Amino acid sequence: VSVSLNWQNTGLTPVYEVWETxxxxxxxxxxxxxxxxxxxxxxxxxxxxxAATFTDNLPGLPVGNYSAVLTVKDPTGYRAPLPLFIKGxxxxxxxxxxSFSVGxxx
Numbered sequence: 412v413s414v415s416l417n418w419q420n421t422g423l424t425p426v427y428e429v430w431e432t433x434x435x436x437x438x439x440x441x442x443x444x445x446x447x448x449x450x451x452x453x454x455x456x457x458x459x460x461x462a463a464t465f466t467d468n469l470p471g472l473p474v475g476n477y478s479a480v481l482t483v484k485d486p487t488g489y490r491a492p493l494p495l496f497i498k499g500x501x502x503x504x505x506x507x508x509x510s511f512s513v514g515x516x517x
Contacts, residue, residue, distance in 0.1 A: 412436075412469045412513060414479060417462035418451055426453045430493050431486045435505070436469060437478045444477070445469055453483060453493070472513045479508040 414434055432449040451465040482505040483493035492504025499506050 412472055412511070413466055414449075414469060414508065415464055415466040416449070416451065416481070416508075417464050418456065419462040420456050420458045422458055425455045425457050426493070427455070429454050429486060430483050433482050433484050434467060434469070434508070435480050435482065436472065437480065439476050445472060449481075474513055474515055476510065476512050478510045480505040481508055482506070 430453045432451045432453060434447050434449055435443045436445040438444045447467055447469055449465060449467050480501070482503075483495065485491075485493075494500060494504070495506065497506070501507060
């Protein structure tokens with residue numbers, strides 16, 4: 412399974428602190444079954460007029476139904492998740508990316 416996300420900084424400056432973009436895969440009961448630090452690094456990501464695509468592979472998921480959520484976390488665990496100022500922020504600071512199924516022929 413791979414996840415491709417389009418990122419665009421529409422602000423005036425980049426983020427100067429270190430943050431980790433984490434993709435969590437949740438099973439049908441909402442438990443995290445896989446977590447991956449994304450290849451996208453928000454630090455010093457400059458404003459632009461178009462989006463940049465980052466793709467991450469999430470290997471080894473067994474057959475089943477899943478959902479993916481994204482959270483921009485402080486790697487030290489001190490600060491609350493970074494708000495992205497887009498619609499759809501969950502109460503825990505994550506953003507739901509969508510649902511998908513893994514079949515027997517993946």
